[in-house]
Amino acid sequence: MRKIISISLGALLMALVILLGISKISNNQSVSVTPTPYPVKSLFSKEANETFISAHVSNIDLNSGITMEKAVPLYSDQVNNISFAVFNHADEPIIFSDQGFGLVVFRYDDLNKLWENLQLPYAPYREAKTLPPKLETWDFEINNSWDLLENDTTAFGVERLRLYVSGKGQTTNKIYGAYLDVPISLSP
Numbered sequence: 001m002r003k004i005i006s007i008s009l010g011a012l013l014m015a016l017v018i019l020l021g022i023s024k025i026s027n028n029q030s031v032s033v034t035p036t037p038y039p040v041k042s043l044f045s046k047e048a049n050e051t052f053i054s055a056h057v058s059n060i061d062l063n064s065g066i067t068m069e070k071a072v073p074l075y076s077d078q079v080n081n082i083s084f085a086v087f088n089h090a091d092e093p094i095i096f097s098d099q100g101f102g103l104v105v106f107r108y109d110d111l112n113k114l115w116e117n118l119q120l121p122y123a124p125y126r127e128a129k130t131l132p133p134k135l136e137t138w139d140f141e142i143n144n145s146w147d148l149l150e151n152d153t154t155a156f157g158v159e160r161l162r163l164y165v166s167g168k169g170q171t172t173n174k175i176y177g178a179y180l181d182v183p184i185s186l187s188p
């Protein structure tokens with residue numbers, strides 16, 4: 001009986017030493033998250049993109065400190081519902097002016113070669129929203145997503161929209177912005 005207890009205690013101690021060694025090794029290694037380059041796919045011409053940058057976001061960290069990603073609709077009849085997440089790749093918390101991440105919706109007027117700011121049918125709740133540093137996944141606890149419903153998107157009456165969000169770095173006061181171009185189906 002004593003021999004079994006001695007062997008069991010010996011095995012337990014050996015397992016503990018191995019676990020502590022693995023823990024020490026992993027604690028000494030620095031873990032860093034390197035975001036993959038964000039492929040911003042524009043639905044607009046090069047000229048339209050240049051106009052957007054010069055008119056609206058010339059001195060802003062665009063599509064690198066924060067990025068946006070659209071969710072795929074669950075059902076085919078929800079094609080014009082737009083759910084998107086905002087990710088923070090910066091080393092600082094980013095503060096947004098409201099729960100909708102300061103969302104501004106634009107359409108491009110090809111004839112006059114200018115961007116028009118479209119009025120949202122409803123205003124997001126005006127309480128500031130802060131995303132922690134290195135938030136690079138959809139997080140339902142933090143709620144780094146926002147939705148535009150089909151009634152809202154089709155009411156704009158255009159086939160392409162640019163969604164733009166922006167926030168300010170809590171430490172540096174740097175302005176971060178990101179845009180996401182989305183197609184809208186206007187046919188019934």
